[in-house]
């Protein structure tokens with residue numbers, strides 16, 4: 001069976017995901033497209049030979065659409081994901097699942113009421129081969145029990161309309177999710193520290209930030225969010241254990257040595273750094289739609305990350321340590 005996908009939002013990542021679903025992923029085809037920028041939707045639909053819909057709700061309801069990929073702006077995610085769940089259609093939603101914990105909770109409750117996994121969230125780092133190897137080392141027990149995690153998330157530039165809270169809600173959400181996944185435990189509290197402002201960033205943007213996360217067992221996760229570093233897209237991660245450490249390796253395919261210098265390229269952006277991870281996450285999603293067995297980042301992961309990110313936004317505003325309170329447990333479905 002070929003999964004017939006409808007795509008909502010054909011901006012930067014939506015268009016790239018369309019290309020993947022059309023030319024990289026096996027067993028999927030994009031049949032329907034919509035965007036509030038109708039011209040953009042038409043242009044991308046033409047490449048994929050897909051039909052253009054006037055709006056997301058019509059696309060979700062269409063008989064020709066088996067599953068939906070939501071890559072529109074974050075404030076629109078809740079409405080579309082809820083509509084997919086109500087229609088019983090599997091949905092891949094780009095991060096964040098929704099803009100706050102109350103909205104994520106509504107989606108979680110809706111999926112639980114539907115009684116089966118329908119939602120996958122776009123936390124693609126879980127599919128990155130390097131992060132997977134790092135997690136395997138941790139699980140082998142090679143470095144002993146973890147005590148500290150360092151996570152560096154640097155972007156070359158941030159968009160002009162970026163607000164300080166977005167360093168957390170749009171960027172650090174990846175680090176929050178990967179820390180939970182690597183350590184296999186939830187975050188219980190957070191603090192946010194604000195170093196001197198990077199003058200490359202907009203005057204009112206609190207950039208960079210240090211987000212400190214505390215886990216259930218007492219591991220401290222130190223996240224540097226730094227979104228105007230200019231030199232490229234730099235993602236680093238290291239876990240310190242009781243008798244060793246494990247860190248992500250360098251991403252460069254080659255290292256140049258010449259004129260007394262040694263150099264290696266830094267990826268330009270997320271599209272380059274995580275290209276393979278995006279391929280694997282969408283292949284996994286398409287496979288899960290076909291088999292009915294979903295294993296990717298779940299609605300619970302989307303909810304848990306949003307509770308932490310809401311707490312971190314509050315910590316940014318107050319300067320206080322803020323406790324994280326998750327309500328309930330990851331849902332269990334008979335079919336899982």
Ligand code: NAD
Nearest residue numbers: 009010011012013014035036037071072073074076094095
């Ligand atoms: P973008 O602005 O380039 O694209 C968003 C598109 O959605 C635009 O074309 C816009 O016209 C369209 N849109 C907005 N509201 C809509 C609506 N109601 N219905 C249909 N279309 C609508 O943004 P982007 O960078 O592609 O980001 C989109 C989403 O993907 C965001 O949630 C973002 O956080 C996420 N994202 C994830 C990653 C990742 O690494 N996983 C990377 C980039 C973006």
Ligand code: ISE
Nearest residue numbers: 095153155170171174227270
């Ligand atoms: C973007 O939306 C992403 O999700 C990228 O992975 C992240 O690095 C970037 O900061 C976000 O703006």
